[in-house]
Amino acid sequence: MTKSTDHQMPELDFDTPALKRHRKIRALKDRMAGMGIAVGGSSVILAVLLICFYLLYEVAPLFSSASIEPEANYSLPAADQGESVYLTTEEQAEVGMRVASNGSIVFFSVADGSVIKTVENPRSEKVTAFAVESDTSHLLAFAYEDGKVIISKHVYRITYPDGKRKITPAVEYPYGKDAIDVADFPIRQLSFRDGDDSFILAAIGDAKSAITKVTKEVNFISEEVELSEQSGALPFVADVTSMLISGNQRYLYVATRLGQLSEFDLRDFDNIALKDNIALFEDDAKLVSMSYLLGQSSIMVADSTGRVSQWFNVRNNDTNEEKLTFIRDIKQPVALVNVAMEQRRKGFATLDDRGIVAIYNATSTRQVIDEKLSDGTAKLISFAPRANGLLLEDGKGLHFFYVDNEHPEVSWSSIWGKVWYEGYQEPTYTWQSSAANNDFEPKYSLMPLAFGTLKAAFYAMLMAVPLAICGAIYTAYFMAPALRRKVKPIIELMEALPTVILGFLAGLFFAPFLEENLAATFSVLVVLPLGILLFAYLWSRLPQAIRWLVPEGWQPLLLIPVIVFLAWGCLALSPAIELSFFDGNIRGWITNDLGITFDQRNALVVGFAMGFAVIPTIFSITEDAIFSVPKALTQGSLALGATYWQTMVRVVLPTASPGIFSAVMIGMGRAVGETMIVLMATGNTPIMDMNIFEGMRTLAANLAVEVPESEVGSSHYRILFLAAFVLFIFTFVVNTVAETVRQHLRKKYGSL
Known part of the structure; x- marks a missing residue:
């Protein structure tokens, strides 16, 4: 009797209500996730575009045309x-003032021209010349046929009767209504310059010239200003069209109708000498006016x-x-x-x-x-x-x-x-947005800021890139896995340090320490690599029994005491090195013998401090890129007889090159946009000097310093937004180039 058993496979039903419900829920989750990712990505792009448009919105008025209505x-x-010989208005441009040819001062309403007040000239003699000290001082000088001069001042008093502003003009005579004797001839050309301690009046007639310096002294009893006159001998210049006295009362400039300028030195008032003759123009032109800028x-x-x-x-x-x-x-x-x-x-x-x-x-x-x-x-x-x-x-x-x-x-x-x-002695690139006086000439060149940004990034990357990439290569490829699991998080933890703390330590501790131990610093840069190579050579010469005591991949721990010892040795020998080779003052040797200026907070400090801040970013991304190279590639290379180093150089690095390049570009973006470290450790001076011992000012640091104190809507305010836009464009260009190169490298080495 034969016994047979039939084995039937269970039928799978994929259309049960539970599975249908599960598939619907998962499809819904997929759609929601896709929508969330799309919305999030679009929002990021939109936010970046809005930032760009807002920056352009603030910058655009800088280059818009002016209008006049x-x-x-x-x-x-x-x-x-x-007729008028001089026109002006008061601060609010509500009351106008004109000086008439007969010496009268007429105040009128700017809105409709109605006369508010007319102040006649206090002297009956004919006014033969007129001079304005400056538009801002409101001082006017009137010269007469008898060679005398009266100085007046137009002032405006503001009151608020019934809550409405009322501007009342008046004419004052700060040095009295008594005329000042300047010349013994009818004055045809007059120049006037006032100062804190004195004022000068220069006059030219038909065939004579004269100059008078009036010293002002305050009577401590009556508190009145007492004037004492001093006359000087001024050489006569014919056919004069215009005269100016410099703001510091040092020079007198006399210009003829044909543009010949005579410059007189007034510092020795008893012996006024001709300093220079200058041709203002060479053609047949005629002088129209000569006046001072603000x-x-x-x-x-x-x-x-x-x-x-x-x-x-x-x-x-x-x-x-x-x-x-x-x-x-x-x-x-x-x-x-x-x-x-x-x-x-x-x-x-x-x-x-x-x-x-x-x-x-x-x-x-x-x-x-x-x-x-x-x-x-x-x-x-x-x-x-x-x-x-x-x-x-x-x-x-x-x-x-x-x-x-x-x-x-x-x-x-x-x-x-x-x-x-x-x-200035020559054209320059200069950033100086403010000053203590009202006569300041704004200097809005962005070149020093852009240069400082690139300089800071260059020195930071010069320190960070070799250390970060070499450290990442060893950690990912040669280091023992157990040690790697400890080292990598520690280095990544460095990125959590606030940059303001790094800047604080760099500016207040590291910068003076570096200045005092320059010899040790440069000694370390030479001794440390040589010492590590020497230790590695000696280690390789030791018997295998000793070398095998240290597990494979744990050898870097042996370098810690070596590095500490070498650094301590350089620091201890620093005074002796400085005394033997640099006369005991390496900073003085750099400044005096090499002719290189030295600033305590300089690019070297920034290189160390900002390099320390950038290293974790470059290290982490590079290490992940190298560690992610498929093991089959490295094992195949080793199986074909390549050494570990050959495998690293010819297989691993090319395959990981897109990630390494991205790490460097992201690190550079971090260095370019860094604010607090460069703000606190560079001296923040906007100069263009590649000298490693000089400081700089970056675009980001300049924004942090000056945006809070700038007047909203002013040229300074909008220039700062232009600086932010330049930084934005620079980052965009760097990221675009980085992505383009990364895609090229991925295509080139993606088939390995």
Whole structure:
């Protein structure tokens, strides 16, 4: 009897209600996860784009055109007093003031031209010359046929009756109504410069010239200002069109109609000497005007060919003498009639014989406005104190224009090119956004900041890349797995250290320590590699029985006492090295013998501190990339007879190169964007010097320092946003290049 057994396989039902429900739930989870990833990725991209657009929104006004709009037109106020020789307004541009040809001062409403007050000249003699000390001081000087001069000042008192602002103009005589004896002849040209302790009046007549210095002394009993006059002998210059006294009362500049400038030295008032003769222009042009730019350092010379040139004193290092030097110019196609200076910026406006007004900034040489505002009969223009208004007088009367010109000092050439600033000996790249006085010339060159950013990143990467990559190679490929599991987390833990702590330690501890032990620092850089190689050689010469006492892959632990001993030895021998080779002062040897400037907080400090901060990032990504290389590749290489080193160089590194390159680029991005370390350890000086012993200022550090103190909407504020945009673009370009190279490397070595 035969017994047979049938074995039936159980049937699997994939359409049970439970499995259907499970598949639906999983499909729902997949869709939700996909939507979440898509939304998250899109949100990140959108956030980055919004940041970019916001930066552009803040930066765009820097390069937008200015505008000028007519506000009021009316006949000349108090026209019976004569034509205007000077125009201005008070701070709010509500009350205007004009000096008439007969010496009267007329105050009027800017809105409708109605006369508020007319102050007649206190003397009956004919006014033969007139001078303005400066637009900001409000001091005016009137010269007469008898050679005497009266100094007046227009002032404005603000009250608030019934809660409404009321501006009351008045004329004061700070040095009294008694005229000052300056000359014994009718004065035709007059120049006036006031100072804290004295003021100077220079006068030229038909055939004579005179100069008077008036010293101001305060009577301690009556607290009144007592004046004492001192006359000087001034050489006569014929055919004079304009005269200027420098702001420090050192020099007198006398210009003829044909553009010949005579410079007189006033420092020895008893012996005034001709310092230099300068040709302001070489062609057949005629001098139109010569006036000081804000700050009384730059002289702006306008001629009949439409050219306005800027001149200021430049000191010669060899002779230590100042020389009036041509700096730059702008040109109009037709003859100029008048030039007006802004009272709070380095800007000016030109009026030509067609009635066209052009507004420029002297530093950036940027033209912001070029519009026809008159029919060609205009003779005089003047800025309001805030440069938000412009008065123009022509044959029809007075015209007031509203000016919207917020950022004239910014141009591409001033941001990225060399600019010759007042008081500098040559054109330079300079960042200096503020100063203690109101005459400051803003310097907004981003070149020192961009250079400092690259310099800091270069020295940080110079230290971090070799150490991080070599450490990652050994850790991932040669180190014992048990030791690797301990070393890798410790190094990655370094990344958790706040950079402000690293910057604090670098600036307050490491920088002075490095300065005091420069010999030890450079000795370590030489002795440590040689000492490690020597120890490795000696270790390889030991008997195998001794070497086998240390498990394979644990040998790096033996280097710890070696490194500590070598570093201690270099530190202990530092005074002896410094005394033997550098006369006991290595810093002095670097500065005096090598001619290299030394700053305590320098790029070397940044290299160590920021390199320490960047190492964990590069190490971690590189180590993961090398450790992720398939073991089959390394085992196959070793099986074919390659050594461990050959396998590493020719198989592992090429395969891991996309990850290594990404690690370096991410580390560089970290170094470029680092703020606190460079802020606290570099001295934060915006200079362009590759010297490792000099500091720098980076874009990120500059933003951290200056954004909180900048005025919202100002040129400084928007320039800082431009710096942020430059940093954003730089990071974007670096990341784009990195991704492109990484994809290329992945395609090239992905088939291994």
